Amino acid sequence: MFRREQVKTRMQLETGKSQHGLIGSFQSIIKEEGFGRLYRGLVPPLLLEAPKRATKFAANDFWGKTYLKLTGESKMTQQLSILTGCSAGATESFVVVPFELVKIKLQDKMSTYSGPMEVVRQVIRKEGVLGLYVGMEATFWRHFWWNGGYFGCIFQVRGLLPKAESAQARLMNDLIAGTVGGFVGTAINTPFDVVKSRIQGSTKQAGVVPKYNWTYPALVTIFREEGPAALYKGFVPKVLRLAPGGGVLLLVVEVTLNLFRQALGPPYL
Template sequence: MSTEKKALPFYLTFTAGAIAGISEILTFYPLDVVKTRMQLETGKTSLGLVGSFQSIIKQEGFGRLYRGLVPPLLLEAPKRATKFAANDFWGKTFKQLTGEKEMTQRLSIVTGCSAGATESFVVVPFELVKIKLQDKASTFAGPLDVVRQIIRNDGVLGLYSGMESTFWRHLWWNGGYFGSIFQIRELLPKAESPQGQLLNNFISGSIGGFVGTVINTPFSQVVKSRIQGTAKVPGVVPKYNWTYPALATIFREEGPAALYKGFVPKVLRLAPGGGVLLLVVEFTLGVFRKALGPPYL
């Protein structure tokens, strides 16, 4: 958003983020289920993307591809609102601290990482519930059953299992996402029409989603799924507990390729998903600006 425009009220930014997030997740959620299944596999063999889809549909039915959808749907409004509001807040803060009048490539990366770190505190409980429901071995009746059992067994703080790995996941992804969006927008030809602007947003958001996925997958995504998907046994130290030691364990026992388990379905979702997200956000904000008129235009 241009710094010359008056900032829209928070509730409109919140609404735009919610609409974009829900649109993205309804479109790409089955790929997220397959990605999680692939990442929870602990052996050196994998069914692959197509094989995992076929196995889930054949053995569990098509509806299983949308198992665990409720938590991320409930999460999308606060998650996307937090992402974009935090990115805007940190962008203004860092520009003031550095004396920069305009956003730069360096600041866009730092701002994105800070927004991701902020966002991670919101998403952990919802991500934990989603992964518990997506696991093939899941016996939970639904989201509320997951929450009840976690609180009963581990207390309220149990809902924040995997906080550290989630923190790194969102920090790296958002840094790559917003940093790439800034650079790609600078490189793309200036849009001469609303349709051209939408196309530019989709292209820059898609590339940002791809870059963010490449950066964050080996650092946290696989580890995060392992940490949150493993049942805790009293008196036993979990095999996967902290992000970077867990990365070393997976690398040593399963090889470097294991760090990119689930990468294909993840990038197939988050690359175009990042494009859809940015496109819908900017389109919705544009509608709000036109409705409000100057000085928001």
Template sequence: MSVSKDVKPLPFVYQFIAGAIAGVSEICTFYPLDVVKTRMQLERGQSPSLVKSFQNIVRQEGFARLYKGLVPPLLLEAPKRATKFAANDFWGKTFKQMTGSKEMTQSLSILTGCSAGATESFVVVPFELVKIRLQDKATTFKGPREVIKHIVRHEGILGLYNGMESTFWRHLWWNGGYFGTIFQVKAMLPKADTPKSQLLNNFISGTIGGFVGTAINTPFDVVKSRIQGTQRLPGVVPKYNWSYPALALIAREEGVRALYKGFVPKVLRLAPGGGVLLLVVEFTLGLFRKALGPPYI
């Protein structure tokens, strides 16, 4: 997100609110695709197609199952998205100061995005863990509270951070691809000279950024789902424990294609979702700037 030299950046609280509103908007629209994606990633061997997975869930478990585990992501989305955009803004300013660069560059955009993703990962792990346990077809948990109590009782409070390392890599690579692509695509699009064309550019660049980020980070998402979907037992070494060894293990046992399980529902969510995300963020920030007036507009 860039502003002209004459416009003062908005305070952190407005970045936070805009990111929160955008995150909640995106998840309410695309959540069923996330449920299907997780189911496909947890499958060993050949997993059903996107359409077949949807049909199986609705027919066998009811339509409401597509929204099972929605509470943790809803509770997470506000701080997660707010952290994403606020961290991106913070790291962007920091790296420009460190390098003496007055303008954002492609390499700085990627570095900024990766750093924002790494920052974001520390916020999301417990929520992601609870969501995965609820989305699993074999789950016996009735709600988030029951999952949390079970994890703390059997694994301790640190058990809520099971999958921290894989979540770190998932978010680092997605954000690097997302924000780096947005910078490049915006530079290639015709200059926006009206609010409508600006919103269109944001949607296009955000959608393409979402696709690229998803293509880069899906293998790490598969690994994260496998790690967080396995309940740890005392004295038993988990089959999937660390990201890069797990990537090699899955590729060896199930083939390289298995690293892209759930890619279709994931990209159907995160490509347009990335566009919606950026669109809502920029639109909301625009409203804030108008309401505050100079020097923010």
């Protein structure tokens, strides 16, 4: 999984209309930098995984209940599920940014950092603590749109699937819904992920306005200079990770919640 993440980042940081495909990027990294480079930047995503997932579903639950109360609806609708997902993604983005920044800095081909802590020290020394939040706006939009697509699709797909008559059937429905949601969320948010990688991978120079600064203008710049396909650089390794990952994630969350419901009872969940 992590090797795909490294390849995705490299593909997104590569400017110009010509680019390596998934296999070509793998081969290029191994040939030029060695096999071990595929695992560079491993620590930040590992440290991030648990708090990110916990924040995602806790925020989705919070915003879902909040919007139901505000609108007076008795049950979730398609529109509310999308709004809830977008809000959960916005909340999640604040947790994600520093970890993503460190990962990008380590995975850049030109990176000379010895490890995660050196990235943190150097960024704080040069830019202050807020330097760890470079790319916050792009990360916000990346998670806003992914979670909106993910949770919105889960609601829609669950409604289209045959009603589950057993626990196994419900789990299968969750796996399918989560996988479709992961695919759709990735298809929607990849352009924003490309911009985020470009912003966080750039080096600030005194007196020079960054080429990639704000998300939507950067989308236009990449589209104009590199073509529409450039906005989907890294899509294949990204979707190979996040589509099945979205299914497994929903499955794990639902199994865990069911265990808690059995142990604590409905009033607590």
